Amino acid sequence: MIKPIMAAAAALVALPIAAQAQEINAYPGFYVGAGGGAAIPLSSSNGGGIVGYTIGGTVGYDFVGPRVSLDVGYGQLPLNFNLPGTALTGKAGQLTTLINLSYDFFPTSTITPYIGAGAGLAFIDSNTSLGSTQFAWDALVGVKYNISNSMTFNIEARYVGTTSPSVNWNGQTYSGQNQNLLAMAGVTFKFGAPVVAPPPPPPPAAAPSYMVFFDWDRSNLSQQALNTIKQAAGAFKTKGNARITATGHTDTSGPEAYNMALSLRRANTVKDALVREGVPATAIAVIGRGEAGLLVQTGDGVREPQNRRVEIVIQ
Structure with missing residues (x-):
């Protein structure tokens, strides 16, 4: 008379990876996990509809x-027979240790399907303890949901089989096939998540600035210059509490001392026009820089229109 010894087993293979805008879990690293679920025997001698349980843990890279x-797991399944005086009293237990190789499809997505397979050893109830050592193998398919860069929830279906275990009882040897289908859920945690640097602070907003240009050796304002000054005055008024700096410049024609005085006259001319537009004189600072700070670099003695200017900066 031959009867099977059924046992459930296995550990779950969890794992991470995925991505999202800046990709979830898209980095290599070690992980650990744990889970459990139902164990269903595929060997007919154990009777249809028998369901046991399995729990387990995993560590991997x-x-x-x-x-x-x-993957290390322990499971138990009810049996439809008893062998008094043995460990097989209405149920069988099995401890499995399996090395699995798995592959994650779309590893940088939030939902990641995977498959895997492996082999190892199973320790099955024999007489009074987990004493029967068998070769074990498994195949699995599952899907992961990446909760965060480090944590993953997964559901998995796994087939686990072993070589046929046997037990001696009352002078007879009982043996049979040992094949189980496991339906499991679990979580895993992956170590070494890369540190994401905080985004750099936004660059400071540039202070509004306006340019007023002058004819050669002149400090009077053209109509276009007056329009620009009017715009600058309007911008000052919208800012509320602000200050204006008017910095005068010249080109490189003429003596340096003369150009320094000319640049200051130009800056004061702009200040007077701003005051006429309603800007308080106390809010305006004037600076003369002469030939320093050329907008267009030239040699000495060059009449360059872009260099004959006053820069209005509102802060």
Whole structure:
């Protein structure tokens, strides 16, 4: 008379990886996980509809796509027979240790399907303890939901089989096939998440500025210059509490001392026009820089229109 010894087993292979705008879990690293679920025997001698349980843990390394893991699990299944005086009293237990190689599809997405397979050892109830050692193998398919860069929730279906265990009872040897289908859920945590640097602060807003240009050796204002000054005065009024700096410049024609005085006259001319537009004189500072700070670099003695200017900066 031959009867099977059924046991459930296995550990779950969890794992991470995925991405999102800046990709979730898209980095290699070690991970650990734990989970459990139902164990369903596929060997007919155990009777249809019998459901046991399985719990387990995993530790592995994720290469972002391929993964390798050590899965350790323990499971129990009810039996439709008893062998008094043995460990097989209406149920069978099995401890498995499996090395699995898995592959994650779309490893940088939030939802990541995966497959895997592996082999190892199973320790199955024999007489009074988990004493029967068998070769074990498994195949699995699952899907992961990446909760964060480090944590993953997964559901998985796994087939676990072993070589046929046997037990001696009352001078007879009982043996049979041992194949189980596991339906499991679990979580995993991956170490070494890369540190994401905070975004740099936004650059300070540039102070509004306006340019007023002058004819050669002149400090009077053209109509276009007056229009520009009017715009600058309007901008000052919208800012409320602000200050204006009017900086005068010249080109390189003429003596340096003369140009320094000319640049200051130009700056004061702009200040007077701003005051006429309603800007308080106390809010305006004037600076003369002469030939320094050329807008267009030239040699000495060059009449360059772009260099004959006053820069109005509102702060």
